[in-house]
Amino acid sequence: MCATSDYEEHVRYVSLVRREGGEPVIGITYREMSVDPDLVASFVLAVIIFENRQLRRFVKEGYVVVIEEGKEMVGLLIIDKVEDEDPYREVLKGIIRTFETVYEAQLESWNGDVRPFREFALSILGAYPYRRFDWELVPRLSRKSDPAFEGYAPIPWSVGEADKKIQTVVSFVNGKRTILEIMQSTGLSQEDMVAIVSILDHFGWATFGRKITAETYLVKVSDPHKFLVGVYGEQINRFVELCDGTKNLEDVAALLSYSMEVLLTVAKSLVDAGVLGFGET
Numbered sequence: 042m043c044a045t046s047d048y049e050e051h052v053r054y055v056s057l058v059r060r061e062g063g064e065p066v067i068g069i070t071y072r073e074m075s076v077d078p079d080l081v082a083s084f085v086l087a088v089i090i091f092e093n094r095q096l097r098r099f100v101k102e103g104y105v106v107v108i109e110e111g112k113e114m115v116g117l118l119i120i121d122k123v124e125d126e127d128p129y130r131e132v133l134k135g136i137i138r139t140f141e142t143v144y145e146a147q148l149e150s151w152n153g154d155v156r157p158f159r160e161f162a163l164s165i166l167g168a169y170p171y172r173r174f175d176w177e178l179v180p181r182l183s184r185k186s187d188p189a190f191e192g193y194a195p196i197p198w199s200v201g202e203a204d205k206k207i208q209t210v211v212s213f214v215n216g217k218r219t220i221l222e223i224m225q226s227t228g229l230s231q232e233d234m235v236a237i238v239s240i241l242d243h244f245g246w247a248t249f250g251r252k253i254t255a256e257t258y259l260v261k262v263s264d265p266h267k268f269l270v271g272v273y274g275e276q277i278n279r280f281v282e283l284c285d286g287t288k289n290l291e292d293v294a295a296l297l298s299y300s301m302e303v304l305l306t307v308a309k310s311l312v313d314a315g316v317l318g319f320g321e322t
Contacts, residue, residue: 167232170239258320286320
């Protein structure tokens with residue numbers, strides 16, 4: 042399910058800081074660290090900004106801080122020790138260039154309010170998502186996406202244009218469309234879609250599963266619950282038994298009185314309930 046590359050799994054923390062005053066504009070923590078990334082960032086920034094020293098790399102307790110400076114911003118990327126740091130450095134340079142281009146006016150008339158910059162998290166997470174997912178997976182909203190749910194986790198990056206894009210994607214999530222289909226329907230860029238799907242997963246707003254089609258092979262995992270038998274009738278037992286990994290759902294439909302549309306709905310319910318599982322790799 043998760044397609045995050047080994048390259049991206051080494052990313053621990055990304056931060057953009059204003060050069061002139063040292064104000065942290067945006068920071069994203071990806072994975073736990075044995076040291077406080079904010080303290081590491083503060084030390085490095087003190088050396089660069091207040092001591093006016095040139096520093097492009099710093100090592101602290103096994104972590105590497107990759108440092109790049111733009112005209113207005115300093116970018117910090119904390120990663121594990123890797124053989125080649127150049128790819129990380131190039132992405133960081135691109136993030137800084139994009140930020141300074143998008144917010145050129147705000148940076149020139151700086152007023153100290155960093156809240157408008159939070160929406161830039163989509164650009165950072167488009168380059169370095171929390172996780173990557175197969176485009177053919179189907180997102181389903183979890184109960185946590187309901188603000189009334191006790192375990193609801195607010196998305197800190199859901200502001201301004203980022204909020205509009207996130208809510209657009211959420212409105213298209215119906216448990217049937219794949220990530221690719223949602224991107225095509227919304228007209229969002231690949232980078233935005235990568236970031237938003239990553240956000241929905243990270244903050245518990247969505248779960249992801251495989252799409253069930255007429256060509257899907259399913260296998261029995263357990264007997265249907267009494268509730269499911271009550272809803273779909275005794276024929277559901279025959280349906281489950283026919284799902285033996287040798288027949289796809291089109292073959293199974295030919296042996297039953299269910300239409301393909303109904304069969305796909307029933308199959309999805311049975312997979313969600315743990316009665317059926319996917320037969321092919």
